[in-house]
Amino acid sequence: MRYRDISIQTQREAPNNARSEGFAFLVRAGYLTRENLPTQLGTYTLDRLRRLSNDPSFLSHLSLPTFSSDHETFYTIPSGSIEVAHCENCKYTERLELARFTKAALPPEAELPLAKVLTPDCHTIEALAAFLDVPKEKTAKALMYTRLADSQFVFVVVRGDMQLREAKLKQHVGEVRAATAAEIERSGAAAGYASPIGLKDALIAVDDLIPQSKNLVAGANEEGYHLRNTNYGRDYTAGIVEDLVQAKAGDPCPVCTNPLAVLSTISLATRKAYDVQNILLALAETHHDAKGLTLPHPAAPFDVYLMHVPGKELETRARADEIYTSLQNAGISVLFDDREERAGVKFNDADLIGCPVRITVGEKGLKEGMVELKPRKDKENQLVSLDRLVEKLKVLL
Numbered sequence: 051m052r053y054r055d056i057s058i059q060t061q062r063e064a065p066n067n068a069r070s071e072g073f074a075f076l077v078r079a080g081y082l083t084r085e086n087l088p089t090q091l092g093t094y095t096l097d098r099l100r101r102l103s104n105d106p107s108f109l110s111h112l113s114l115p116t117f118s119s120d121h122e123t124f125y126t127i128p129s130g131s132i133e134v135a136h137c138e139n140c141k142y143t144e145r146l147e148l149a150r151f152t153k154a155a156l157p158p159e160a161e162l163p164l165a166k167v168l169t170p171d172c173h174t175i176e177a178l179a180a181f182l183d184v185p186k187e188k189t190a191k192a193l194m195y196t197r198l199a200d201s202q203f204v205f206v207v208v209r210g211d212m213q214l215r216e217a218k219l220k221q222h223v224g225e226v227r228a229a230t231a232a233e234i235e236r237s238g239a240a241a242g243y244a245s246p247i248g249l250k251d252a253l254i255a256v257d258d259l260i261p262q263s264k265n266l267v268a269g270a271n272e273e274g275y276h277l278r279n280t281n282y283g284r285d286y287t288a289g290i291v292e293d294l295v296q297a298k299a300g301d302p303c304p305v306c307t308n309p310l311a312v313l314s315t316i317s318l319a320t321r322k323a324y325d326v327q328n329i330l331l332a333l334a335e336t337h338h339d340a341k342g343l344t345l346p347h348p349a350a351p352f353d354v355y356l357m358h359v360p361g362k363e364l365e366t367r368a369r370a371d372e373i374y375t376s377l378q379n380a381g382i383s384v385l386f387d388d389r390e391e392r393a394g395v396k397f398n399d400a401d402l403i404g405c406p407v408r409i410t411v412g413e414k415g416l417k418e419g420m421v422e423l424k425p426r427k428d429k430e431n432q433l434v435s436l437d438r439l440v441e442k443l444k445v446l447l
């Protein structure tokens with residue numbers, strides 16, 4: 051491919067909307083617009099990645115620090131919008147909304163008799179715990195929904211110190227919406243003072259820690275009153291007993307109890323498909339230096355950046371053209387910078403675009419049958435004789 055055919059536009063400055071260095075370099079090197087749309091070079095590169103992704107082990111060849119759940123592969127990036135729980139120790143990985151953790155049950159105790167208590171203005175768990183002087187984990191939090199599919203009233207109980215994760219609830223009951231005041235009243239519950247005790251036609255779903263939690267304070271289903279010492283099994287049961295609560299950073303890993311980290315990520319692949327644009331961003335984020343991208347061989351759009359430096363006596367452009375053809379014939383993909391630009395401009399662009407190898411065709415070398423070869427990540431040029439060039443590249447790439 052000739053540089054002008056693919057109309058590459060590099061930029062001196064990083065865009066001021068860049069949320070990461072990788073994105074900034076993709077824009078500066080002309081792969082993406084500032085609006086995050088692929089340019090011609092970007093589209094060409096994404097197509098290459100898409101073709102490579104037919105190989106199931108493709109991601110493992112890109113030298114990316116990824117981690118995977120059973121369903122999905124993630125890459126950590128501060129601007130990533132997907133929160134993932136991850137264990138450094140055993141590599142347990144899951145989207146945060148579905149992540150499990152090792153829950154600590156309260157110490158066992160004997161079940162005490164129910165006792166109704168007046169609790170005026172205790173509409174929140176915090177207010178209730180403070181008013182009764184009990185820790186939040188000794189209270190039961192109630193949440194009420196209606197299932198979309200059949201309007202089934204769903205009453206959820208989690209421990210007062212924990213948060214319901216709706217994504218987990220939906221896995222077990224299907225899509226839901228918040229219950230209306232009329233629906234709550236019809237079930238026999240009292241908003242703000244609700245418990246699952248004595249409800250009509252309710253599907254009760256409790257977090258799996260609830261059956262192990264004795265003598266919890268819960269609503270009395272009567273305005274202004276709560277019940278002390280409610281106990282699962284004795285006072286009510288549930289159709290669904292599952293993990294329903296939110297994991298957070300520092301919670302013990304469900305597999306090994308090491309504290310979980312919560313990371314901002316992008317998704318690179320699910321079982322069904324690769325997200326090649328996210329993979330390109332991950333590549334740029336991982337593989338760059340101060341001058342530009344340093345893409346690894348299989349992921350770079352071209353193996354070689356070929357350029358000529360205009361000479362005084364020799365026609366370097368024509369010789370570079372010959373080399374371009376011979377490399378292509380050898381199956382090496384080449385971006386040929388055949389512009390009549392200053393060498394400095396071309397060197398900068400070569401560094402930005404980040405092909406694994408740069409070859410410079412200049413007068414001094416040509417006089418001795420040599421060209422300059424520089425792997426993108428190396429500091430020094432090497433002189434390579436033209437007749438050994440292809441051989442040398444095949445070793446490098």
Ligand SMILES: [Zn+2]
Nearest residue numbers: 137140303306
């Ligand atoms: Zn673990």
